[in-house]
Amino acid sequence: TCGGRAGRHPPSPTPSSGCSRTTPRRSILRMSLGGLCWAALFPAVVLGQGDPASLPPQEDDVLVKLGDSASKPLTLGDVPGNAELVAAWPMAPASKVVRSGNRLNELRLVRLDPTLLGGASASDAAGGVLAYSALCPHAGCNVTTWIPDKGILSCDCHATDFDARASGSVIAGPAARPLPPLPLKLSGDVLVVAKSFATSIR
Numbered sequence: 001t002c003g004g005r006a007g008r009h010p011p012s013p014t015p016s017s018g019c020s021r022t023t024p025r026r027s028i029l030r031m032s033l034g035g036l037c038w039a040a041l042f043p044a045v046v047l048g049q050g051d052p053a054s055l056p057p058q059e060d061d062v063l064v065k066l067g068d069s070a071s072k073p074l075t076l077g078d079v080p081g082n083a084e085l086v087a088a089w090p091m092a093p094a095s096k097v098v099r100s101g102n103r104l105n106e107l108r109l110v111r112l113d114p115t116l117l118g119g120a121s122a123s124d125a126a127g128g129v130l131a132y133s134a135l136c137p138h139a140g141c142n143v144t145t146w147i148p149d150k151g152i153l154s155c156d157c158h159a160t161d162f163d164a165r166a167s168g169s170v171i172a173g174p175a176a177r178p179l180p181p182l183p184l185k186l187s188g189d190v191l192v193v194a195k196s197f198a199t200s201i202r
């Protein structure tokens, strides 16, 4: 379900109405994607399996912005430093099949100062750009909030905060698992998948 915790984030009346956090937070950059709920989209995930568009991100896939009808591969310049969250899909570079047939493939791209990254996040980043699954491991809402000055990706459904500087580890909230990172590399200035998710999404 998408009910919020009492006293912090009021629950949405229905899953289809989204799961947006209503409490204003300074320096929060929001996306207008809404907090879609896993339960509402689960049938599409199941039906999409077996289709190239539904394969998980593959090594050497490029990334394209959600809603980009031109399917232009994203470059470093498309992910502004320390500013905006970019929603993306992986795309097979040869066939140009956008892997949007499975909701598990939806990504969130953020860019941080590479000097702030340590451990696995440093090696998973490409030019400071990090990719994470959009799917919150708590109950399957989309992660839609980015707090760049704290390096936090947040799910508004039940207020789980994930540390983008530390491989998506949980800082606060009910999620029991990190937000899965997707390692990236660069080909010139084009963002490319270095390898598929190291941890399962669901």
Ligand code: FES
Pocket (backbone or CB within 6 Å): 136, 137, 138, 139, 140, 141, 155, 156, 157, 158, 159, 160, 173, 174, 175
């Ligand atoms: Fe509950 Fe994300 S679905 S915190």
